[in-house]
Amino acid sequence: MAERERVIEVRDLKTAFGKTVIHEDLDLDVYRGEILGIVGASGGGKSVLLNTMLGLQRPVSGSVIVDGQDIFNSPDRQWLASNMGVMFQNGALFSSLTLQENVEAPFLEHTEIRGKFLSRLAQMKISLVGLANDAAYKRSAELSGGMRKRAGVARALALDPKLLFLDEPTAGLDPLAAAEFDDLIVSLRDALELTVVMVTHDLDSLFQISDRVAVLADKRIVASDAVEKLRDSEDEWTRSYFQSRRARRFNSGGD
Numbered sequence: 415m416a417e418r419e420r421v422i423e424v425r426d427l428k429t430a431f432g433k434t435v436i437h438e439d440l441d442l443d444v445y446r447g448e449i450l451g452i453v454g455a456s457g458g459g460k461s462v463l464l465n466t467m468l469g470l471q472r473p474v475s476g477s478v479i480v481d482g483q484d485i486f487n488s489p490d491r492q493w494l495a496s497n498m499g500v501m502f503q504n505g506a507l508f509s510s511l512t513l514q515e516n517v518e519a520p521f522l523e524h525t526e527i528r529g530k531f532l533s534r535l536a537q538m539k540i541s542l543v544g545l546a547n548d549a550a551y552k553r554s555a556e557l558s559g560g561m562r563k564r565a566g567v568a569r570a571l572a573l574d575p576k577l578l579f580l581d582e583p584t585a586g587l588d589p590l591a592a593a594e595f596d597d598l599i600v601s602l603r604d605a606l607e608l609t610v611v612m613v614t615h616d617l618d619s620l621f622q623i624s625d626r627v628a629v630l631a632d633k634r635i636v637a638s639d640a641v642e643k644l645r646d647s648e649d650e651w652t653r654s655y656f657q658s659r660r661a662r663r664f665n666s667g668g669d
């Protein structure tokens with residue numbers, strides 16, 4: 415089998431808020447083209463890890479290499495902004511703006527594109543995520559939860575990044591909308607050749623669309639593998655998570 419290409423390498427990472435250490439001795443690889451799920455206990459540091467990989471949270475020590483570039487050591491901010499798209503928890507749209515204006519925001523911040531071409535580009539992104547044209551003029555409060563998530567993805571993909579980060583993307587969606595959102599992520603990954611890093615508690619998403627899952631426990635990544643292998647992990651926390659009553663129904667060999 416061909417050697418997989420690492421697109422993100424997190425090495426020996428330590429993060430802390432004051433004296434509270436969140437991560438220590440944390441290593442993580444993300445391979446090009448995969449959908450990587452990140453799971454762990456609530457409050458265990460998944461969002462902080464995501465923010466650190468995005469260059470938004472400076473670690474105490476260790477490194478994050480993205481496409482060969484050490485993002486905390488002379489980072490190219492413009493390159494990072496256009497190569498890494500993120501949808502934070504709740505979609506995080508500007509509520510006073512229309513959907514179209516939300517999708518235009520990254521262009522206004524990072525490019526010189528204005529006028530008709532800007533509107534056209536924003537509309538292309540909106541249709542890319544399966545939203546109808548008339549949704550473009552609605553404010554975020556007028557959109558359903560599922561539409562808001564799609565809008566968040568349209569904004570995250572505005573500058574054509576190759577890396578997409580999602581924090582709890584299906585939280586708050588009904589099962590049908592969540593499954594549709596999962597399908598959207600897979601089709602976008604395939605069509606745009608994205609690499610996707612997704613923090614989630616949603617076992618359906620993990621089993622349906624992730625290629626690998628990394629488990630964050632005790633401040634570090636204790637296991638990373640195809641999800642169906644994690645119930646037999648050497649790590650105890652990982653085993654108990656994937657052998658839990660809720661996870662058991664996904665294991666075909668389970669009882």
Ligand SMILES: Nc1ncnc2c1ncn2[C@@H]1O[C@H](COP(=O)(O)OP(=O)(O)OP(=O)(O)O)[C@@H](O)[C@H]1O
Nearest residue numbers: 431436454455456457458459460461462463613615
């Ligand atoms: N800006 C901050 N200042 C101080 N502490 C913070 C800050 N951001 C996060 N923390 C703390 O870091 C720890 C990890 O938080 P984080 O949000 O990464 O957890 P999580 O695994 O994403 O949790 P959840 O699954 O509940 O969303 C928590 O104890 C949180 O209180």
